[in-house]
Amino acid sequence: MARSLMEGNEAIARGAVAAGCRFFAGYPITPATTIYNNMLNLLPPLGGIVLQGEDEIASIGFCLGASMAGMKVMTATSGPGISLYSEHISFAIGSEIPIVIIDVQRLGPSTGSATRGADGDINFLRWGNSGGMPVIVLAPVDIKDCIRLTMHAFNLAEKFRCPVFIASNKEIAMTRESIDVDALDLPDQIERCSPPAGKPYFPFQVTEGQHVPGFLPIGGKVLVRQTSSTHGQNGYITTDHGEIARILNRLQFKLESAIDQFSFYDLLPAQGSDTLIIAYGVTARAAKAVYKEFNQHGVPISLLILKTLWPIPANTIRKAVRKMKRVLVLEMNLGQYVHEIERLLPDISLDFYGQMNGQLITPAKIKERLAIG
Amino acid sequence: MDSLLNDQRPPVFCPGCSHERITHTLDKALQKMGRGGNQVVIVSDIGCSGLFDTFFHTHAFHGLHGRALTYATGLKMAQPDLTVVVTMGDGGQGIGGAHLLAACRRNLNLTLLILNNFNFGMTGGQFSATTPTAAQVGSGFLNQLERPLNICQVARSAGAPYVACYSAFQQDLADKIQRAIEFEGFSVIDIWGVCPGRYSKKNRLTPKLIDEALSEVPCQEGIVSENVRHEYSQHYQKLAKDQKPASPPLHIETTCDPPQPDRQEVLLLGSAGQRIITAGEIMCLAGLSAGLHTTQKNEYNITVLRGPSISEMILSPEEIDFTGIDDPSVIVALSQEGVERRKELFAHLDTGTTVIQVDGVQLPSTRARVRAMDLKSWGIRKNNWALAALGVLAKMNLVINLDMLKSALKVRFTGKNLEESLLLVDQIKISL
Numbered sequence: 184m185a186r187s188l189m190e191g192n193e194a195i196a197r198g199a200v201a202a203g204c205r206f207f208a209g210y211p212i213t214p215a216t217t218i219y220n221n222m223l224n225l226l227p228p229l230g231g232i233v234l235q236g237e238d239e240i241a242s243i244g245f246c247l248g249a250s251m252a253g254m255k256v257m258t259a260t261s262g263p264g265i266s267l268y269s270e271h272i273s274f275a276i277g278s279e280i281p282i283v284i285i286d287v288q289r290l291g292p293s294t295g296s297a298t299r300g301a302d303g304d305i306n307f308l309r310w311g312n313s314g315g316m317p318v319i320v321l322a323p324v325d326i327k328d329c330i331r332l333t334m335h336a337f338n339l340a341e342k343f344r345c346p347v348f349i350a351s352n353k354e355i356a357m358t359r360e361s362i363d364v365d366a367l368d369l370p371d372q373i374e375r376c377s378p379p380a381g382k383p384y385f386p387f388q389v390t391e392g393q394h395v396p397g398f399l400p401i402g403g404k405v406l407v408r409q410t411s412s413t414h415g416q417n418g419y420i421t422t423d424h425g426e427i428a429r430i431l432n433r434l435q436f437k438l439e440s441a442i443d444q445f446s447f448y449d450l451l452p453a454q455g456s457d458t459l460i461i462a463y464g465v466t467a468r469a470a471k472a473v474y475k476e477f478n479q480h481g482v483p484i485s486l487l488i489l490k491t492l493w494p495i496p497a498n499t500i501r502k503a504v505r506k507m508k509r510v511l512v513l514e515m516n517l518g519q520y521v522h523e524i525e526r527l528l529p530d531i532s533l534d535f536y537g538q539m540n541g542q543l544i545t546p547a548k549i550k551e552r553l554a555i556g
Numbered sequence: 557m558d559s560l561l562n563d564q565r566p567p568v569f570c571p572g573c574s575h576e577r578i579t580h581t582l583d584k585a586l587q588k589m590g591r592g593g594n595q596v597v598i599v600s601d602i603g604c605s606g607l608f609d610t611f612f613h614t615h616a617f618h619g620l621h622g623r624a625l626t627y628a629t630g631l632k633m634a635q636p637d638l639t640v641v642v643t644m645g646d647g648g649q650g651i652g653g654a655h656l657l658a659a660c661r662r663n664l665n666l667t668l669l670i671l672n673n674f675n676f677g678m679t680g681g682q683f684s685a686t687t688p689t690a691a692q693v694g695s696g697f698l699n700q701l702e703r704p705l706n707i708c709q710v711a712r713s714a715g716a717p718y719v720a721c722y723s724a725f726q727q728d729l730a731d732k733i734q735r736a737i738e739f740e741g742f743s744v745i746d747i748w749g750v751c752p753g754r755y756s757k758k759n760r761l762t763p764k765l766i767d768e769a770l771s772e773v774p775c776q777e778g779i780v781s782e783n784v785r786h787e788y789s790q791h792y793q794k795l796a797k798d799q800k801p802a803s804p805p806l807h808i809e810t811t812c813d814p815p816q817p818d819r820q821e822v823l824l825l826g827s828a829g830q831r832i833i834t835a836g837e838i839m840c841l842a843g844l845s846a847g848l849h850t851t852q853k854n855e856y857n858i859t860v861l862r863g864p865s866i867s868e869m870i871l872s873p874e875e876i877d878f879t880g881i882d883d884p885s886v887i888v889a890l891s892q893e894g895v896e897r898r899k900e901l902f903a904h905l906d907t908g909t910t911v912i913q914v915d916g917v918q919l920p921s922t923r924a925r926v927r928a929m930d931l932k933s934w935g936i937r938k939n940n941w942a943l944a945a946l947g948v949l950a951k952m953n954l955v956i957n958l959d960m961l962k963s964a965l966k967v968r969f970t971g972k973n974l975e976e977s978l979l980l981v982d983q984i985k986i987s988l
């Protein structure tokens with residue numbers, strides 16, 4: 184067996200290239216900069232394009248242009264950059280432009296601490312668009328996920344024509360880790376689907392039974408219209424309330440109805456346990472250490488590690504809490520996702536531990552919390 | 557060539573609006589160039605000029621306010637053969653100022669038409685970046701306080717190789733637009749027009765007055781010779797071709813056994829400039845050569861050459877879950893500020909931890925086993941102390957051994973650096 188040493192950001196870059204990404208634009212920001220550095224090493228020799236924008240707004244704007252020209256695109260930033268991306272995230276959602284956005288979270292609010300980890304953007308990623316439409320957010324736990332989930336992110340962006348976020352964390356992004364790359368189980372590449380042949384093209388028309396419009400690139404033979412305005416299926420501004428409602432409902436439905444297809448998670452059950460820990464991101468690693476220790480010592484607790492955070496994987500969560508009396512939710516923030524779980528599970532006694540001080544939640548803290556309950 | 561105007565959607569501007577005239581003029585220019593609709597994309601901004609794309613039977617991209625140049629950049633880089641025309645008002649030019657400057661500096665082959673009518677028409681005639689201070693606009697007295705921008709001057713100083721300023725009414729405007737589109741590089745045309753819906757209700761502005769005003773603005777027409785240079789996309793392709801393919805991740809074969817069979821946690825506490833992070837990486841590579849799982853977490857200040865630098869490594873035969881360190885086997889104390897950063901740790905340590913104490917570094921009181929190392933007297937330079945400490949550990953068979961270390965050095969270094977590092981390790985003599 185042969186392992187390699189890599190940091191999470193390099194793994195994301197390599198995953199992106201393996202998924203077919205050939206266009207990257209970014210703006211330097213700790214702790215996401217090394218994704219840009221890695222893309223700059225990887226893409227140009229492959230004929231791909233890497234640009235440094237004059238600001239974050241430009242970086243994601245470049246990506247939206249290139250994506251509409253048919254390329255698989257990615258950008259990467261941290262909290263302050265996500266804030267600037269916001270108007271373009273809304274654009275990508277409303278106008279169905281595939282893009283993968285990496286948020287290497289650092290301690291906020293605002294400028295916060297550039298080199299301290301956090302999971303403080305989890306709700307911001309979901310709700311940081313005007314219109315409040317759903318998005319897909321995947322959260323890696325380790326370097327393997329950085330490769331695997333990034334590849335899934337591209338596939339989902341292409342398949343559903345939407346922005347897909349990777350909610351990384353400084354503690355994964357800039358931590359070097361050993362990895363057996365050859366042993367990874369990686370997904371095949373999925374491409375955008377084309378419209379049905381032989382019919383006039385309407386850029387936002389879906390075929391019967393489908394929920395995602397077929398894609399043709401700007402610059403191809405057939406004329407393509409893209410617009411950030413409220414549009415009908417022909418890509419022109421519309422005031423027809425019926426058509427507006429149909430399109431906006433479809434934007435919500437195409438993701439929320441499909442969540443079970445891409446609810447990634449690890450469920451580590453323990454025989455006879457009535458306590459479940461729910462964690463995501465780097466915190467799941469401390470939870471796993473506790474899970475292993477407790478079960479080795481004959482104290483059964485179960486662990487659910489969520490890797491798809493949005494849309495809410497309701498079935499995954501409900502299934503995991505069956506027979507549980509107590510659920511402990513852990514987050515590297517002061518309580519965000521826990522409220523979603525609360526909403527899903529009104530009858531369960533929910534316990535929460537959140538920490539926002541730039542440090543990892545330790546196994547000791549989790550054990551302390553379990554002992555209190 | 558046929559008109560590229562969209563016969564289903566005739567222009568809907570206010571009567572007398574210059575935008576309508578420019579719509580037809582742009583169509584004429586594209587016709588003269590013989591462009592088909594699918595060879596052109598109109599990228600439009602927000603405001604009345606944002607309606608432009610809908611009147612053309614071409615590819616169309618209509619996005620957010622001030623950002624049109626950003627989409628145009630992505631489109632052109634991805635489709636270098638596409639003719640990309642960006643239309644934007646004086647409002648979009650103002651809010652997207654950073655993008656205009658960057659586009660001038662970049663020199664990608666785009667054409668920017670700024671439909672300059674000196675106000676925000678659509679929202680009620682507020683002042684823009686080009687509104688004269690004497691004008692009466694929908695922003696009360698505020699425009700009296702801000703000096704209008706000379707777009708051509710700005711574009712020129714930012715490096716645009718093709719800059720011109722015209723009246724929307726001039727007869728040869730189609731030829732002028734054609735020349736700008738045909739220019740191989742970034743071209744900016746500032747087109748002055750009237751907005752009868754808002755601006756010219758209170759501010760008299762006629763074609764003649766525009767001509768007079770234009771004659772007072774120093775703007776040389778067309779190519780700016782000192783800014784002529786490589787077109788960005790072609791230049792990019794040329795430079796990208798010379799980039800060496802990135803190497804795949806290095807696979808490190810298992811060639812030796814680790815000295816300890818269980819999980820080992822190591823802390824390097826030092827300062828920037830001591831190559832702490834590199835030493836940590838080498839320790840991880842050493843772990844890989846013994847078939848171990850490893851992690852390395854670093855902490856350093858944003859300033860590059862000052863402040864503490866700390867590296868935390870775990871080497872373990874099991875998969876590593878938690879990446880933090882709570883029970884270190886080894887702490888290497890390489891600098892005082894490094895030790896200060898983790899001083900609370902020392903009180904909890906017991907004899908299971910070995911602290912390698914470089915001479916001169918004070919330790920908080922601790923029950924850990926302390927081994928002093930006088931690296932200075934061995935003549936080892938400060939930037940090699942972290943590496944030397946790895947040599948010490950290898951010779952003690954603690955966490956790593958010599959085989960592991962040497963194989964890691966061979967992975968990490970080549971040539972002279974490798975020779976020097978191997979020599980450094982050999983130089984270390986410890987009494988067991």
Ligand code: SF4
Binds near residue numbers: 604677750752753755
């Ligand atoms: S408001 Fe002004 S710019 Fe807008 S369409 Fe009317 S005249 Fe033209």
